[in-house]
Structures are given as structure tokens and as C-alpha cells.
Amino acid sequence: MKLSLRDVSLRFGGVRALDSVSFDVEPGTVHAVIGPNGAGKSSCFNAICGVYPVGGSVRLGDRELTGLPPHAIARLGVARAFQNIALGGADTVLDNLMVARHHLTRAGFVSTGLGLRRVRREEDRHRARVTEIAAFTGLDAVLRTPVAELSYGGRKRVEFARALAAEPRVLLLDEPVAGMTHHEKATTVALIRETRAVLGVAVVLVEHDMPLVMGLADRITVLDFGRVIADGPPAHVREHPEVLRAYLGAHS
Numbered sequence: 001m002k003l004s005l006r007d008v009s010l011r012f013g014g015v016r017a018l019d020s021v022s023f024d025v026e027p028g029t030v031h032a033v034i035g036p037n038g039a040g041k042s043s044c045f046n047a048i049c050g051v052y053p054v055g056g057s058v059r060l061g062d063r064e065l066t067g068l069p070p071h072a073i074a075r076l077g078v079a080r081a082f083q084n085i086a087l088g089g090a091d092t093v094l095d096n097l098m099v100a101r102h103h104l105t106r107a108g109f110v111s112t113g114l115g116l117r118r119v120r121r122e123e124d125r126h127r128a129r130v131t132e133i134a135a136f137t138g139l140d141a142v143l144r145t146p147v148a149e150l151s152y153g154g155r156k157r158v159e160f161a162r163a164l165a166a167e168p169r170v171l172l173l174d175e176p177v178a179g180m181t182h183h184e185k186a187t188t189v190a191l192i193r194e195t196r197a198v199l200g201v202a203v204v205l206v207e208h209d210m211p212l213v214m215g216l217a218d219r220i221t222v223l224d225f226g227r228v229i230a231d232g233p234p235a236h237v238r239e240h241p242e243v244l245r246a247y248l249g250a251h252s
């Protein structure tokens with residue numbers, strides 16, 4: 001299911017954080033959004049997730065997302081893993097992944113009206129799926145470990161797994177390898193590749209590590225001052241004069 005942004009605009013007072021931004025994310029691809037500091041990358045994620053009301057249109061397949069509240073957008077299949085880890089530290093990995101499935105559970109909302117047995121069965125089903133996701137993300141050995149006891153790289157992985165546990169069609173990753181060791185970066189890149197190949201999920205990522213982006217992304221959208229200055233495969237974007245100028249800071 002394609003994610004499409006059309007003429008998306010967002011202003012903060014006099015600042016145009018997003019200025020008529022349009023691009024498409026194809027299903028089952030890795031799509032990077034890059035640009036210098038303040039270019040509008042976070043604003044772009046916030047626009048997709050419904051954090052701020054924006055002008056223009058954001059669609060997932062034939063569903064219009066613009067104007068929907070964040071929880072409704074999440075329910076339609078857009079999940080986000082944050083740069084700053086937003087996990088319940090005292091809770092186990094399993095607990096954190098189960099919480100992410102809350103919007104998929106019927107029992108969570110109407111448990112009083114259902115038989116307890118049915119509630120338990122539903123919970124078992126979710127636990128089985130979470131266990132699969134933990135295995136997929138390499139967290140099966142620490143499923144019962146409190147998140148606070150994990151390394152930084154481990155916690156980032158839980159954040160990733162938690163977003164996957166919501167069964168997204170589109171996964172937004174905000175600086176997924178920031179602060180990671182070389183080894184942690186390599187395993188995260190492998191995990192993103194598997195997410196694309198095995199789960200067929202579209203991955204949209206904001207990342208400052210250019211060699212990583214160039215080696216991983218199928219397509220790249222480059223923002224500068226809230227505008228799209230280039231969009232295409234890495235080889236196209238890398239050579240684009242506007243991109244080179246933006247990164248050298250030689251705005252004219």
C-alpha cells in the first residue's frame with residue numbers, strides 16, 4: 001500500500017517547516033528522508049503521524065490520513081520508532097511489545113462483555129505473535145528482562161520491535177542508528193533489510209549517517225528549508241547539484 005504526500009505544508013509562525021512537500025513511498029521499500037539540520041525531516045514524520053494539522057494530503061492506499069488523530073493513523077498501519085527511547089523501563093520486553101498491540105485487541109476495550117476464556121485466548125494469540133516478533137528482531141533471549149537492564153543498542157532494538165508489534169504497513173524510523181556502535185549499526189541495517197524483504201513493510205527513515213543511507217535506501221527524498229530539492233534513487237540524489245549545495249551550506 002503506497003504512502004503518498006501531496007503538497008503537504010506546515011508553518012510555525014513565520015517558519016515554513018514544510019513547504020508543499022510531495023513524494024511517494026512504495027510498499028516494501030526503504031525510503032530515506034534526508035536534509036541538513038532544520039530542513040523539515042521531523043516535521044515530515046509528524047505530518048504523516050498526525051501530530052500537527054497540516055495543509056495538503058497524506059494518503060495510505062486510498063485512505064486519507066490528513067485530519068485523523070494519531071491513534072487512528074496508527075490503527076491504519078503507520079508505526080513510528082522514536083529517536084529518544086520511549087519505553088516503560090521497569091517493564092519487561094514482553095510487556096512493552098504487548099502494549100504496542102493494544103489497538104489490535106478487542107478484549108482491551110470490551111473485556112467486561114466477553115467471557116474470561118475468550119479474553120485469555122486473545123491474549124495468548126497476541127503473546128504468540130509478540131514472541132515471533134521478538135525472535136525476528138533477535139530479542140527472544142531477553143523477552144522477560146526489564147528494558148532498563150538492556151544496553152542502549154538493546155533498548156533501541158526493543159523500540160524497533162515495539163513498532164513492528166503494531167503490525168504496520170509503514171514503519172517510520174527516526175535516526176535508527178544514532179549513538180550506536182559499529183556492530184549495533186550493522187545488525188540494525190540487517191534488521192531493516194529483513195523487515196523490507198520478509199515482512200514487506202515499507203520503512204521510512206530519517207538518518208544522518210550518509211554512507212548508511214546511500215547503501216540501504218531504495219529511494220531518497222532530500223529536504224532543505226522545508227522543500228523537496230531532490231527525490232530518487234541514491235545514485236541520482238548523490239550527484240544532484242542542489243543536494244551538494246545544501247550539504248555544503250552554500251545557500252544562495
Ligand SMILES: Nc1ncnc2c1ncn2[C@@H]1O[C@H](COP(=O)(O)OP(=O)(O)OP(=O)(O)O)[C@@H](O)[C@H]1O
Nearest residue numbers: 012015016017035036037038039040041042043044
Ligand atoms: N514545534 C515547533 N515550533 C516552532 N518551530 C518548529 C517546531 N518544530 C520545528 N520547528 C521549526 O521547523 C523547521 C523544521 O524543523 P524540523 O525539526 O522538522 O527539522 P529537521 O530536519 O528534523 O532538523 P534536525 O535534523 O535538526 O532534527 C525548523 O526551522 C524548526 O526550527
